[in-house]
Structures are given as structure tokens and as C-alpha cells.
Amino acid sequence: MKFLFEILKLYSVSGDESKLSEFILHYINQRKNFWKVLPVIFSGEDFHDCILLKFGEPRTAVFAHIDTIGFMSRYNNQLICVGGPEIIDGTTLLGKDSFGEIYCKLKGDENDISHDFPRGLDPGTRLSFAQNIRLDEKFIQAAYLDNRLGVYAAIKLCETITDGWVVFSTYEENGGGSMPFLLKFIQDTSPIKQALIADITWITEGVQFHKGVVISIRDKFIPRKKFIDRVISLAIDSGIPFQLEVEGYGGSDGREVQFSPYAIDWCFIGAAEENVHTPDEKVSLADLEAMLNIYPYLMERL
Amino acid sequence: MKFLFEILKLYSVSGDESKLSEFILHYINQRKNFWKVLPVIFSGEDFHDCILLKFGEPRTAVFAHIDTIGFMSRYNNQLICVGGPEIIDGTTLLGKDSFGEIYCKLKGDENDISHDFPRGLDPGTRLSFAQNIRLDEKFIQAAYLDNRLGVYAAIKLCETITDGWVVFSTYEENGGGSMPFLLKFIQDTSPIKQALIADITWITEGVQFHKGVVISIRDKFIPRKKFIDRVISLAIDSGIPFQLEVEGYGGSDGREVQFSPYAIDWCFIGAAEENVHTPDEKVSLADLEAMLNIYPYLMERL
Amino acid sequence: MKFLFEILKLYSVSGDESKLSEFILHYINQRKNFWKVLPVIFSGEDFHDCILLKFGEPRTAVFAHIDTIGFMSRYNNQLICVGGPEIIDGTTLLGKDSFGEIYCKLKGDENDISHDFPRGLDPGTRLSFAQNIRLDEKFIQAAYLDNRLGVYAAIKLCETITDGWVVFSTYEENGGGSMPFLLKFIQDTSPIKQALIADITWITEGVQFHKGVVISIRDKFIPRKKFIDRVISLAIDSGIPFQLEVEGYGGSDGREVQFSPYAIDWCFIGAAEENVHTPDEKVSLADLEAMLNIYPYLMERL
Numbered sequence A, B, C: 001m002k003f004l005f006e007i008l009k010l011y012s013v014s015g016d017e018s019k020l021s022e023f024i025l026h027y028i029n030q031r032k033n034f035w036k037v038l039p040v041i042f043s044g045e046d047f048h049d050c051i052l053l054k055f056g057e058p059r060t061a062v063f064a065h066i067d068t069i070g071f072m073s074r075y076n077n078q079l080i081c082v083g084g085p086e087i088i089d090g091t092t093l094l095g096k097d098s099f100g101e102i103y104c105k106l107k108g109d110e111n112d113i114s115h116d117f118p119r120g121l122d123p124g125t126r127l128s129f130a131q132n133i134r135l136d137e138k139f140i141q142a143a144y145l146d147n148r149l150g151v152y153a154a155i156k157l158c159e160t161i162t163d164g165w166v167v168f169s170t171y172e173e174n175g176g177g178s179m180p181f182l183l184k185f186i187q188d189t190s191p192i193k194q195a196l197i198a199d200i201t202w203i204t205e206g207v208q209f210h211k212g213v214v215i216s217i218r219d220k221f222i223p224r225k226k227f228i229d230r231v232i233s234l235a236i237d238s239g240i241p242f243q244l245e246v247e248g249y250g251g252s253d254g255r256e257v258q259f260s261p262y263a264i265d266w267c268f269i270g271a272a273e274e275n276v277h278t279p280d281e282k283v284s285l286a287d288l289e290a291m292l293n294i295y296p297y298l299m300e301r302l
Helices: A002-008 A018-034 A145-158 A179-189 A225-238 A253-258 A285-301 B002-008 B018-034 B145-158 B179-189 B225-238 B253-258 B285-301 C002-008 C018-034 C145-158 C179-189 C225-238 C253-258 C285-301
Strands: A040-042 A051-055 A060-065 A070-073 A078-082 A092-097 A100-109 A112-115 A126-129 A139-142 A164-169 A194-198 A213-218 A242-246 A265-270 A272-274 A281-284 B040-042 B051-055 B060-065 B070-073 B078-082 B092-097 B100-109 B112-115 B126-129 B139-142 B164-169 B194-198 B213-218 B242-246 B265-270 B272-274 B281-284 C040-042 C051-055 C060-065 C070-073 C078-082 C092-097 C100-109 C112-115 C126-129 C139-142 C164-169 C194-198 C213-218 C242-246 C265-270 C272-274 C281-284
Touching (some): A018 A145, A060 A253, A070 A112, A145 A164, A145 A194, A194 A253, A265 A285, B018 B051, B070 B112, B139 B145, B145 B164, B145 B285, B194 B253, B225 B265, B281 B285, C060 C285, C139 C145, C145 C281, C213 C285, C225 C265, C265 C285
Parallel strands (some): B060 B194, B194 B265, C194 C265
Antiparallel strands (some): A040 A051, A070 A078, A092 A100, A092 A126, A100 A112, A213 A265, B040 B051, B092 B100, B100 B112, B139 B281, B213 B265, C078 C112, C092 C126, C213 C265
């Protein structure tokens, strides 16, 4: 879990993912020779801060977004949201602008958010939740498990995958925008018919801790039943613990697969968390393990 | 109207359109040799559950969505909406899951929808309104006239069309998602500059029964005036009864034509109904006849 | 400013931009031989009412939308909005339908808008704010500065630009829809990696008159930090007065660059106005001058 702990400590609020992207790319280059199959790597300015890895002959792609929610300084001491963070008075926020490091507390509520830093911030400065990783026998708790755990699952998958795309996307928390060009590049390079979204979902009355990785039948958008049925059937065969989610709200990179100009089936698969979009996101280690296990299983068989 | 009655009895809630798609494809294969022009047929997994028919040298495409609104089981006895059905306590719903056939009543209101089936349903099970077709001298009334009538108009058009695409799309009621790949395929195969949306709209203070098929000047989105003017001008020449609609809300597959990466003009043309998205959708037979008549007329001249 | 005054007097409510498009095209053809570089011109039905000018070897495109907000007649004496105009009882509106010229007053409020013209209007007739241009030493005030000033800045840029696309887009005020095909055409013809949005933004507590052209760090959507930092750095070097905007709401043609299937960075750059979407939009002449000056500077260096 060293890789997971390291990426949990890196900030990458939507639109400013370059540092995390560099870290992941560096890690890939260090490790790739130990992987079962050596991937072709696509990254750099032509891909903004996204990274695509092509292993063998892909039929399916896995997408994990590397950005997080956060805040941005506006005028005076005002803050506005990047994506949908929970607004909790007193939350510690960190960042950096042209004058140096920033350490402050969030003040106010959803209608009026500010910070208490003694000086003004450069307009547009991004702030992240201060990180505090807590690990016990049953749970991991930290800021930004959404979607550092998805990134972790995607990197672990690289060790054994023989055929498939593993893709690190950006902007997801603030409405998206990298998926369209990533999908176009994939379809122009080595096309797929299936996509899995490695991301974190919510504990609800029907999705509970320690019951396994979540396979989402729907959120606001609805993947094609034929494909979901096939994924569920394979999950049953795998013996890996999983639970089914049916939600009327929420979205993911899957939304952009749905609206892409390609007939690509998609499914969201990931662990569920409590305290969504707070510094205290909490995930069951058993559910995380199921998430880590199901990706290699499905990628081999889909 | 045998075809219409048959498709009214088949369920195809968004995301699960495969059975209706198979039925339409079977019908097409039975009838195509009697049509004026033999179409090239595109269907199968590469097109999910959509069907495209290419007649002659297309200038225009007609799109009819084959999915419907409905419900999906969540956890316990909860239901959530697929698309925007009217929530009417006591409505009869039908479906099927791994345990067998389901026949139940809808309970509750928009904030809390449930069913009264004595056993739990598989999560993600789709439920449709029970069908009850009523026909008299002036009206047809049934569930899912939206958009079985559009599908019917599209199939009738196939009998006489010489040049054009006739396309059966999916997912429309829950936000769309097949139009982008259908449009890309069309533009890559035999491109068009014009699209007509064969779908059902609403009776309002300005759109009334027996006044003819509706040509929509706008809904939430606004097609280009130059094209709408041309459609209206042809409609006047045709002598077919029509009425104009101007709405600030609502959408159709036209929305995805508008936002596609192709300069394709579009127009929504279809009969209007009362009791939208209920089991009691009601359409004037005179308006339906005008809808059936205007498509061949326009497709020949646009 | 003769060109600006002329385009301020032409109406082009979203979806009906053909007259303004023709005027701009005519102007381009009259002037192009006096420009530093002769552009390749793309216009006509294949581009709906958009115009693209390709100068030299483009790295960046400038987009200016030529449509405006306005109103559309519905049934009886009802009006509905095109885009988001301010609803001010008593506002003078102008238009034309099959019966002739229309001059009327807006009645009512946001929930119920009507006109007082003594006869009914053809359904779907577009109405614009009556134009009243006011110019003094510090300000220009008129209807539709948004986005006639952007169009003006784009045309002025044509005089000196050596490399780049200058593009006049449509539909922007009512949700967009021309940008996807414009971007596809650009990327298929002479691709770019950068886009600047020449449009008008709002005076707020952080954006004030006479403080320079606005470079927007974000609106509802968030361009990539790396690119914005580069634009700001060039702006500093230029010595041209500018101010930074950080907003949580609003959108522009930049939204469609963000969601395009191309990895194109984008930034909104334009003067700010008071009385947004009213007949009394007001812009500082100093800010306009900064807007006119920054485009040639950036296009040469980006």
C-alpha cells in the first residue's frame, strides 16, 4: 500500500493534476518491467495530464480519475467549490500560491464560504483538504479515497493484465472533459467495446460496509442491461464478494462513455465509502480487497 | 395497425430494448422485399440495440426512439424512475426478474415510490405500465404511444421511401446516448444534412387534438430557422393538416443532433398526446394519420 | 468603430443568425486584401451560419459568437425566452413576421411574459431588444454588447494576425451546438491545441470597470491550470491592463471546447459589462481597448 499512501499525500484538484500525473508516470516507468506485459505508454501535453497504458490487444478499458474535489480562492477571502466538497466549518485546507504555502480553516456554509488565512490568496488558488490517513484492521479513512483507491486498483491491475487499456483521466469531479478525447484516441488507436469505471461510490441503505465491491446497475445514467448482466454473471462465478447498487443520482466517467460517439458498454465498479467528499472518507478494507481482486478477474474474461 | 398493436404490447424500458429491437428487425426482414426500395440493414451488437436502414442515397434521416419510460427496483420495495414517468398511486406495473413474472401496484408519490409485490425484486428489475389499448373512432389511448407511434410512422415510411435513413434509437427517455454513435456511423457511411425526429409531443393551450401533426419550432433547444421555415413551407404545400409548437422546455433525440459534431439541421415532427408518460396516453387518430402522411411527403422533397 | 455600430444594429437571435453572418462575410470579403495575411474562408450551408477564417499555420483559434439572447412568440400574446434575457416590464422589442414589422413592449415577469402588440404574431417569431447605442468618453452602452464586442475584437484581430483561426460561432446563448462541428472541422483541416473565447463577462465585486480586460480562471467549468498560467504570464509581459475572474457559474463556448473529443486548452478573455442581457449593457472603453489589444498579442505568442 506504499503507492496508495504516497498518492493520498499528493494534491490534484480538478484542472491541476500535473503533479500527481508525473508521480504516476514515474511509478509506471519504474515498475513496468516487472509487469506481466509491457504496456505502450501515452502521456504528455497531447494528452493534457492524462495517461493511457495499452496492454496487448485491448477489448476493454479501465478508467480511474486522478483529480479530486477541493476549493478555489475567489476575491477577498472568499472560496468557491471545485466539484462538490462537503462544506464543514473548521475544516483544515492546504495549498500554495505565488506568496508561498497556505494553511487555513474553512469558514461559513454552502451559501458563503471563506478562509481564515491572515493574508489574501492569489485568485484561483486551489485548496485541498489536509490529509490524515487512518488505518485499522477493518477500515482505511482519509481524504480523497475517492478516487485514490480507484487509481490504486488500476495500478495494481497493471501487474497482471495481458490485454486492455488502463487509463488515468482528469477533470472528473468538475463535470469532466478529458474522457471525450481519451475515448477518441482509444478508438482511433486500438478500439474497445467495453469500459469499466474504477471509482468510489456511497454507503447507502442498500450498500453496506464489508459486503464486497459495488457493481452499479445505474446512477443518473443507465448502462445497457445486457452488459451489466454479463458483468454480474462473471462476478458470481468469481467468488469475489460484491453487492449491487441502484441509484437515481450521481455520475462518473461512465456518463461520458454513454454519450460518446462510440457504441461502448460501460459499468461502474468500486468500493463504497462513508463521509463522501469530506476529509474523513472511510472504506472497508475487505471491500477494497474485493475491488482489487475483481478487476484482474473481469479484464481477463470480458 | 397490427404492427402498432404488437409493439404496444412489448416492453422496452431504457437500457433494455433488446426484445423490441429483435421484433422490429424480424418485421423488417419479413417485409423489406415488398418495399419500394430494399434497404441496407445495420444492426447487432456493434449498434447495441439500435437499427439503421439505409434506403437509396440519403439526404435526410428519420429517428424514432424505441425505448420507454418506466421504473426500476431499488432496495427493499423501493422503486426509482427510468426517465420521467408520472407517479400515480395504484398504477399497475409489470416486469420479470430471476424469480419470475411480476404484477404489482405502484405506491406512494414522487418523493417515495414503492411497489406492493409480496416478495422482493432483484435490484435493477425494470417495470413497465400494464398495457391497455383503447381505440375508438377519434382516439387511440394506451401506454407508451410515446414513442410507439413514432416507431410505427417510421416503419410505414419504409414502404415507400426511396432515399434516406430510417433509424431506431435507444436510451432516449433517460438522457440519450445512442444518437452520438448512430450519427457518427451515418456520417461515416452515407452522410446527411437533415434530420427529422419522429416522436410524440404534448397537447397544450396552443397544440390541440384533431388539428394535425405537430411541427415543433423549438423545445428547450432551437433548430435553425432556415430549416424550420423550409419544413413549414413544404408542409403548407402538402395540404396535410399540421400545427406549430413553440415550447421552452422538453427535449428529444433532436438535442443530440444539435450537439453532434456535424452541421445537421433537425426538426421534431409528431402527433401530440394528453396524459403524457402515464398508462393513458391519448392521441387523435386524425393527428396520427397526418403524422403518417407527412413523413413520406417530406422525405421525398427535403 | 463603424463596423461595431453596424453590427450592433443587426438582429441575430439564436438560431436566426443568417443576416449578421452575411454582413460579416461581406465585410471580410471587402477588407481581406488589406489584412497582413489573406485568410482561407469557410462559410455557407455546410457551416450553417458560422464563418471560419484560417490564417497561416494555426496553433490557436479565437471564437466569437454572433448570436444574441432574445424572445420568441408562443401562442396568443405569450413570449418565451431565447437564452437568458432579463425580463423587464416595459422593454421595447422589435421583430418581423409574415405580416410585417413588429414594435411592442414586453409585459409581465419571469413566470408569465407577454407582448402588447395589437395583433397576434406568427408562432416562433423572434424579438430583439430595440437598439440604443450610447457612447461617452468612458463607456459604451447598448443592447447586445454581448457579444458584438467579441465579434468586433475578432474582426480587428484579422487585420494583423499571421497564424490562427478566427471563428464566428452560432447558437451560444441557447445552449450551443455549432462548436462541436466547428471544432471537428478545424481539427480535420488544420488542428489547434489552444482556444481563446472572445466574449463578454460580468462586472462583479472582483471585476471592475476600467481595470482592464478580464482573463477568466474559471466559470462553471475549469480550464487547465497550466494553460491559464501561461496566458496570465504573457498578459503580465504585455503591459496590457487585465484583471482575473474566478466564478462558480456561467458558461461560454469554452464549455464545448472542454467537452470536445480533442485535447484543446481554452481560456475566456473579454471585457466585463454591467446590466447583462438587458438593452443597457455597459462596457468601459478602456476595458474594450485592452480586449482589442490583448488578442493580437496573445495570438502571436501562444
